[in-house]
Amino acid sequence: MTLLSSYPCIALFNCSTAPGFPCFCWTKKCSPDMQSSLKQVQKLLSTHEAAYLQSLRTLRKKLNLLQNTATKQTGKANNGQHTAQTSEVANSRKLGKAQNPGHEVHFLCDAGYELVGAESRMCQESLTWSDINECASSPCLNGGTCVDEMNQFSCTCTKGWAGATCQSPVPTSTKQNRGTTHCTCDPGYTISGRDGTSCKDIDECELFHMGQAGRLCIHACVNTPGGYRCTCPAGYNLTRDGRNCKDIDECATRLNNCTRDQMCLNNYGGFQCVRVDCPAYETPPTRNPPCSVDNKVCSQAPNSISHHYLSVVSNLSAPRTMFRVSTLRLMGNTLRFSLLGRGQAERHFTVQRSDRQTGQLVLGCPVQGPATLEAEVEMTELEKGVQLERYITKITMFISQYEF
Template identity: 50%
Template sequence: MRMEVLCRMMKAAGALMLMLSLHHMCFSSAQSSPPSHPPLAQRQTTERRLQTPTTDPQECPSTPDLLNSLRQVEKMLAVHEASYQQGLRSLRKKISALHNSTVAIFKKRVSCPKPEFPTHGRRLGRVFGVGHEVHFLCKPGYELIGPQTRVCLESLKWSGQQPMCRRFNSTGNSLAAFSPAAPSSSSSSSSLPASAALPSSSPTSSVRPSHCTHFLGSTRCTCDVGFTISGRDNNICTDIDECHLFPLGQPGRLCVHQCVNTPGSFHCFCPAGYDLAMDGRSCTDVDECENRMHNCTAHQVCVNTFGGFQCVAVKCPHMKNATYIKTSPMRCERNPCMVGDKACTQAPNSISFHFLSMVSNMSAPRVLFRVSAARVLGDTLRFGLAGGRGRGHFSVQRSGRQTGTLLLVTPIKGPATLEAEVEMSELERNTLLGRYLTKVTLFVAPYEF
């Protein structure tokens, strides 16, 4: 279609050039026309010239006709250009629709990788698409360690971490149930067979036989990684309980949250709302708001917190002498006051709402929030706390000519929800011009990560 329009435009341009050439020829012929009574020699020359085709000045178009023709050509070019633009827009719409349909087909086909089922347990669920869930159960006599449900996220990764099944009342690395056979009198039999020395030869057992070598009358016994040598004749390897050696709350701890000992190793688990980090020990928060894992309504705002989320609904306050209207999802403005209504003018001009998330026992003092004035009408600007719960945990300081800072002065142990109201007052010769209130809600997590 584009080539067709270009051809039409080229034809129109050719016609325009032809008309201009014709006008030029006519003009030149008119300028070179002979006088009314030429000499005889000139007449003979003129007669010979008349034998060849010439252009009659009377047949040339006039200037108004030529201008009219030019206008028609201009209109034709404008029509062709509009047709070309319309075709281009139509082609773009078709390409966009094709792209959207291709993306939709691709999204329908993507899914998370097939999750493994825990040892001594099973997995429920056969659909692994985005937004679908799988559930885990353990066999009788075993308890589930980790999340019972995992969700396929839009990042094509499963939420939470892979659970495991642990036997009830597991003895761990205890040797109470181990009864080794009587040692042989021969010095060359320092290592007992697995069938005689251990109740179970499974590679996942907490007690295993040692690996002994004999050379020149001496015996050297070793264990696998994660086990230590023990027994009267060094013929036993018992599991090292890393979780017991490095408990929580001490330097060099293995897991940030929960440590589960396994034969020869250990495994870290995180609470609900967290994912195990790449290092296998730390916990990272899951953003339920971004991943659309929340149940907030359309009239609520989802606020991500450490280990969860909060559904908040911002409502303008009802005051006796002042009315407010919501001008944005997080801001309310006061309606104009009646002339002479001092009680109304004393009410805040605007109220802003902000929500913050923090971990438990965060160190203090710490800057939480800053309030600034875009412009100052009066000669004085004051900042202070207007009220709210948890007043003893907060303080407001002046940090600039037009800026006030909300500070956390004492640590807060979670879980907790606190509020602070920062008031900014504008005065002119000690006369109040306006009050602006900022309500800060703080969601404190139950954990320190």
């Protein structure tokens, strides 16, 4: 409390009745009018002080109430009762394990994928996740500039474009004689409207995708304002020409989930995890000494079993040689090739001899993928009708869903 020395006498508090307050006492006597004025000032200050203390108590109560409410909500969130759940993004890694309001998480796409939408999300007070950057997905087309706003965005379009996302072209016009106006449209658009003053997008995918000059895209065509773009299925990347698709080698780029005891085999549009288990024989086949006459297991067991895997596209033209089996040195006087098993193998394959020491597996007709075909080719060396050597070659063919 500040006391002004310009007053002839100030006695706001009685030192004996107001302990704890600073007191200033003067011995100079005050006039009756001055004493009355001082009493009014004292009463006014007391009223303001009481109002201030009441406001302070009310504010403290509100702060305590807000603190208790926040503590309860945080406790419930930590107990899993009202915890915001982050929506998972396929083919990505999530950075951050935040669960409470105000926290953020970030997403990073796996190799071969592109993020659509905001890469960061924040937990709101309503325990829902909201995109932070509304412009992260580049929604403005044709060179438009995106302006991020609260839970929305707006686009500032370049000259010649209009619309919420700058998707509509503005016709260009030139003045002709006699006061007429002739409108022309940008490439990829055609004049439309009764008065011919608007432009309509041309759907190149519908008109030219299967044209005489060939397909616009090897896989899928997507129409865009004023043009088109090609897309590829999962497991493929678009080539530099923007029309064809190239297979992604998941085995070479480690985009596979094969375990250590499995072999990763890349095929068109994907991969296969294969584990080869060699059979165990009671008596290993050998020529020195030869198998005994009464040991059929030994005599019928092959000298070797080899596994081979092929990756081919769908509807491959046929007949076509898929694999060749040969011997470097003929030990007997006869070499025989045959196709083991029946059913699927006989419906799709045949075995033919290409020369004296080579046999070949032939695909008889085109096969629509996706499919997996298996065949076993047996090569046997004979000496005057007696089996000397026997080799089995197992061929597994993975056929893609697509023709590229």
